[in-house]
Amino acid sequence: MAGPLRFRRSREHWGTDRVRRELLEPLDERFGATLTDPWFTPEGYEARRLEMDNGDFALFCWTHSNRTAPDGESPDGGPDAYWLGNTETPETLWRTDKYTFDEAPPEVGAWAESELFARLEVEEPWLARHEHLSRFFLPVLFSKDGRETTREFFADHAAGFPDADRDDALAYYDAFLATGVLDEYRYTMAAKLGTSEGGDWFRMAATMSEFTVAKLLTDADLDFVPEVQLDSGHALDFRVDGQLVEVTRPRPPTRRRADTAVAAVRQTGKSKNDGQLREHPNTLLLVDCSSFRDDEWRRVAGERPQVAHRPTIVFRARPDGSFEGYRVGGCPLDLGTVIDWQD
Known part of the structure; x- marks a missing residue:
């Protein structure tokens, strides 16, 4: 299954003739394809856009100038x-390395984001109006398998909600x-929304719980690191000033075997306790x-x-920015007055 969009990087010589021969021709034979000028151009590069008859697209840019390589690598003096x-992906690019938007040269990453966002403004203007959300999720909103499901979810x-x-x-x-607090973790967090052709709406909602908790921690002025890999082999959702935090989201009672919202909360906590929380018993669980x-919720x-x-x-949480909740066994984090406690 294809994941979020990433660049493939070639260090070979490219020109318009080779682009037509090795990129356009195989895609045209496979899907029907057109080579056009992009809407924007990265400084120092030549660029083209490829449009497939099935709705797929690709961007390609190249230069013969010496460039500073990403990740601090030493440039070898060749083209980029x-x-x-x-x-x-055309066969000529199969063995190339992959880079995120941030790992590519700044002018290339910014160019691609401008192209994708402009395309989203045309295709989904209702979504592009929320620019920070749209830009954060661009790698999945345009992914091969998830572009339809992610847009439908939103x-x-x-x-x-x-x-x-x-x-x-x-x-x-x-x-x-x-706020930019998740910018450093963009690919990790955006990819969790999924790039599947089939829409699992509850799983996607559960992914958004991690964004909701990140907002909760930010509102409480707490520093955090998401997606913490532990020596036990488990990955927990956050580390907050040394405190591990795991997030779970119970299914609404109308969509699960539990007959009531109260039973759904109890069952969710039990299932989590049977897994990684047994290995890390001091973890704060957020339901x-x-x-x-x-x-x-009133019943709960x-x-x-x-x-x-x-x-x-x-x-x-509600979209007006409010949080209501109660504690079981206290709270090791100082959440101040962010949560309206129902204890």
Whole structure:
């Protein structure tokens, strides 16, 4: 399965004739393809856009000038070329190395983002209005397998908020991503939304819980690192000033065997305690009930069911920026007044 968009880098000599022969011709034979000028051009490079009849596209740029290589490598004095696309990669580029937007030269990364965002403004203007959200997720919004499902998730599922206005939900995450606190982890976090052809809407909503928790920690003025790889072989969602944090999201009761929202919270906590939390018992578990409707959350907040792990915070976020929740076994982090506690 293809992942988020990444550049392929070629250090061979390229020119228009070779682009037509080794890139355009095999794609034209396979899908039907057209070679056009891009809307933008990276400084110091020649560039072309390839449009396939099936809706796929690719960007390619090349130069014969000496460039400073990414990742601090020493330039070898040869030419530089970059391919980016959600179509079949031509054979001549199969063995090339891959780079993220940030790992490519700044002018190349900025060029590709400008091309993709301009394309999104044409294809999905409702999404492009939320520019920080759209730019953050560009690698999956244009991925080979996930471009339709990710857009449908934002369009029809309000990024995982039930009974919420789509634009309100997108504006919530757009305002948070505008802070830039996740920019360093863009590929790691964006890729979690998924590049699958089939839309698993609850799994995608569960991914957005990590963004919701990142906002919660940011609002509390806490520094964090996401996706922490541990010596046990487990990966937990965050480390906050030495405190490990794991996030889980119970399915709404209408979509699971649990008959009630209260039972859903209890079952989710139990299933988490059987896994990595057994290896790391001091981890703070955050149970995100943002998929629950108002009436379902009121039952949970009123009964405050215990969870088979301590410490735990059970909470619910809304697109207006508010958090409500209660503690099971206390809270090792200073969340101040960010959460309206229902204890």
